[in-house]
Amino acid sequence: MSEKKVRHILALSGGKDSSALAVYMKDKVPEMEYVFCDTGDELQETYDYLDKLEFYLRKKITRINSDRPFSHYLKLYRGVLPDSRTRWCTRMLKIKPYELFVGDDEVVSYVGIRADEPYRTGYISTKPGVRAVYPFRENNIRKADVFRILEESGLGVPAYYEWRSRSGCYFCFFQQRIEWVNLLERHPDLFKKAMEYEKNDPLTGERFTWVEGESLQELSMPHRVAQIKEQHEMRQAQMKQDRSNLSLGKIFESEEDDGEMPCLMCHL
Known part of the structure; x- marks a missing residue:
């Protein structure tokens, strides 16, 4: 019986770090799967940038959608908006669809945490078959390097950085x-x-x-x-x-x- 194939997955947020990691990993792992968990409430600038990134990578970015929209879960939570303590929007619209996509497969998950972010651990799935790796940390890639990678690729940063510090839904509670x-x-x-x-x-x-x-x-x-x-x-x-x-x-x-x-x- 043949051994089950290990999947290599890089989840994109539409932000600079995961995008730079996709550029950095281009052609390093031929079987890499690029995915984006689409809440349906992202900024148009995010969708436009993902299209540019997909063209650069010459590889399809799989869009993963939740089975229910934000409004459904808001009713389920009786109108209580998500905040930094509950974060139910991330759990229901990002993590749950991602774990359904992964299933029970053996997965190497590529995470764009940089070498200058020692306080971050990243999303680690509760699934036993998912193992996270951090290429930026392993190769001492820092914030300045991320900007350099994106500029040298010709992609630059997403247009929303002109007025917003992060990717995410248009109503994200982390906005200033x-x-x-x-x-x-x-x-x-x-x-x-x-x-x-x-x-x-x-x-x-x-x-x-x-x-x-x-x-x-x-x-x-x-x-x-x-x-x-x-x-x-x-x-x-x-x-x-x-x-x-x-x-x-x-x-x-x-x-x-x-x-x-x-x-x-x-x-x-």
């Missing part, structure tokens, strides 16, 4: 307030859809909002938008001053986000 403002100005239709998911519980008076302590309707008020922009510009000016004596490589290495870490299946 300035990114919500940018969504409002660049994709007002998506901002409106995200706003419609928020609600007040008439029985308890509890508010379910994407941003802690503030609804998107409140955030979108002209005076509030102006305030958020002003605060963001002040922070950017302070960061620029603090980094004026750093090399470009050190700047890249220091640009890690504050607070809780995002879901790697979505943002890596």
Whole structure:
């Protein structure tokens, strides 16, 4: 009886690190499978970039879809929006479909965690047949190298990096307030859809909002938008001053986000 073939899978998020890993691994593992767990609520910029990456790789990127949309699970969770503690959106729309795709096969999972991210472990499946490997860590690939890999490939970074720091759904709760403002100005239709998911519980008076302590309707008020922009510009000016004596490589290495870490299946 022949031994079962081991599958090699690289899961893409639409972000810079997993995309750079796909470029880095091109032609190194001929049987590599490239997959993207599509929630159906990604930015158009993400889909456009995946198309470019697919063309570069000369290999199909398999789109994996959940059997149910976000709205179904939101009803299941009684209108309670996902947050950094529950993260049910990642579990139901990313991890569950991915594990169904993997099945019971023996899999080597390629994860784009960099050498300058010692605090991250990555998504490790509970399935016994899945083994994670970290080529960037093994070869000392850092943030500056990721940008270099993408620029030298001709792909560059996804267009959403002009106004957003991460990939993921348009309503991702990890967005900063300035990114919500940018969504409002660049994709007002998506901002409106995200706003419609928020609600007040008439029985308890509890508010379910994407941003802690503030609804998107409140955030979108002209005076509030102006305030958020002003605060963001002040922070950017302070960061620029603090980094004026750093090399470009050190700047890249220091640009890690504050607070809780995002879901790697979505943002890596």
